[in-house]
Amino acid sequence: MRRLRPMTVRARATLGASSVVAIALAIAALSLLGLLDANLLHNAESDAEAQATGVAQLAQEGRLTPLLPPTHGADFLQVVAADGTVLSASQNLTGRPAIVDRRPSTPGTIFSTWDIGPLGEEHRQRVVQVTTETGGGLVTVYAGTSLRDFDAADATTTTALVVGMPLLLLTVAAVTWWVTGRALRPVEAIRAEVAAISDRDLHRRVPVPQTHDEVARLAVTMNATLDRLDASGRRQRQFIADASHELRSPITVLRTQLEVALAVRDPAAWPELIGGALEDTDRLQQLAADLLLLARIDAAEPLPARPVDLTELVGEAVAKRRGDRLPVHAELTPGVRVAGSGLWLTRVVTNLLDNAQRFAEREVTVQLRTVEDGRLAVLEVTDDGPGIPPADRERVFERFTRLDDARSRDHGGAGLGLAIARDLAVHHGGTLTAEPAERGARLVVSLPIHLPADESACPSR
Incomplete structure (x- = not known):
């Protein structure tokens, strides 16, 4: 059967x-x-x-x-x-x-x-x-x-039905076969084109019929999917190239320092050489951790649906920065709670503070408040540094992006901090943007407030 x-x-x-x-x-x-x-x-x-x-x-x-x-x-x-x-x-x-x-x-x-x-x-x-x-x-x-x-009427009607019904049935089958074939012809063209596309031909697109029907919408959706795959492939290749470039520099420096340490016979010079090697090792370790975190974010790992006291989290992150080169002034609204991962939200705040400390001249300001009748939490981190040009307010969130490459390297940045912070904010259903400021840079994180009705099903942080 x-x-x-x-x-x-x-x-x-x-x-x-x-x-x-x-x-x-x-x-x-x-x-x-x-x-x-x-x-x-x-x-x-x-x-x-x-x-x-x-x-x-x-x-x-x-x-x-x-x-x-x-x-x-x-x-x-x-x-x-x-x-x-x-x-x-x-x-x-x-x-x-x-x-x-x-x-x-x-x-x-x-x-x-x-x-x-x-x-x-x-x-x-x-x-x-x-x-x-x-x-x-x-x-x-x-x-x-x-x-x-x-x-006579019964016989005539029966004869007409016996002869006419098969003819009508054959006509319906033939018309259905022809119409279905014409309707599915674009689908076959789409299938053949998709079958011919390999991982090296993601720039190719399927033909879109001029019928404006479900098949046309299918072709448009398929092309949109191919666009996303192509863009994802390009981002992945660019990410690999950038990661290779970023890893190559500290590895090269580390190798040079070790070779010098091996060649120098004076024990008095060894602490300085070993200290430099440890600094590059820390840089490699931090870069590897950032790359691993980006891979986890790209894999769209599900977030734990736990309420997080964002006020307490930001306060703890600011308290740990007392030894930084510049003071951090915090204005925090109490009782602001969001849903998500406390560890990842701490990473967002830490990356924003690191970025602000890297470029600030005298101080860093952190503000936490609620807007839209308490439905949205807004975290602002402001510094009084050189600021971000309007044309670069989106580019700073791209991976391995440095507006001043030489200065960023001197400050130890790999160009991943803001990219990781934005990805984590988006993963929590929020946004991270660079907003205009009178002086310096102003980075704003917006996150949906955790509703109290949901707390019965979720343990507190």
């Missing part, structure tokens, strides 16, 4: 449409034949009943004649007494015995209808029996009408 099942969408659509039409045609044909038969039979019975009732009225009045004249609506008439004597009949039944052996025994009028065999004709007859009481006893009137029109 599985082998016989149609495998293509085109075949399944054709089979489904043909099956539905076949069922609908069968129901319509049966309904049509039933209605036609019922209507013709009702007309025949009505005519015969009217004639039988009229003859029965004549019998009651004693005006019955031996020969009944032909009338419209009845092919034959016969009047039979209770003892089986034929009292009157139409010309085609003259001299014939009663057409029915059974005699009604109940006075009154009885209407009954049944089929009898042909009376010298090749068509069936529908007979109406009317029994009535007269002065001479019970009299039964039989009126029959031919069903030739009924049989």
Whole structure:
């Protein structure tokens, strides 16, 4: 059965449409034949009943004649007494015995209808029996009408349906096959193009049909997916190149220092050489940790849905910066809570403070408040350094980006701090932007407030 099942969408659509039409045609044909038969039979019975009732009225009045004249609506008439004597009949039944052996025994009028065999004709007859009481006893009137029109109409309709239904069904199947093929032709073109695209051909795009339908939207969506894959591939290659470049410099310096330390025989110079090597080792370790964190963020690891007291978290991060070269002034609104990872949010605050300390001249300011009726937490970190040019306010969040490469290297930056901070903020459903400031740089983090109703399901930080 599985082998016989149609495998293509085109075949399944054709089979489904043909099956539905076949069922609908069968129901319509049966309904049509039933209605036609019922209507013709009702007309025949009505005519015969009217004639039988009229003859029965004549019998009651004693005006019955031996020969009944032909009338419209009845092919034959016969009047039979209770003892089986034929009292009157139409010309085609003259001299014939009663057409029915059974005699009604109940006075009154009885209407009954049944089929009898042909009376010298090749068509069936529908007979109406009317029994009535007269002065001479019970009299039964039989009126029959031919069903030739009924049989002819039934045969003609049946023949037309037997011939027309398969033709209509074949027409529906052919049209469905053709229309489905035309509709799926762009899908096949899309499939063939996607199958031909390799990891080195992500610049290629699938054709978009001019139909403005679901297939066209599928092609647009597919091209958008390819755009994202292409951009992701380019970012990955650029990231690998930048990471290789960033790792190469400290490794080269470390190797040089170790070679010098190995070559120098003076023990007095060893502490300075070893100290420099340790500094480059720390730089390598920090860079490796940042790269690992970026990889985890790119992997879209799910966040723990725990409430975090952002006020307490920022306060602790600021308190740990008391030994920095410049003071940090904090203005924190109490009780600001967000949902997410306390460890990652601490990293956001730490990276912003590191960046501010790197470029500030006299002080760093941290502000935490709520906006939009308490639905949004806003954290601002401001320094009084050289600031960020308007054209570079988005570029500073790109990975391995330094606005002043030489100065950044002197300050120990690898160009990953702000990129990591933005990625972590976005991962928490928030944003990180560089906003205009009167002097220096102003970095603003916006995070959705954790609703108190959710705390029942989540433990506190």
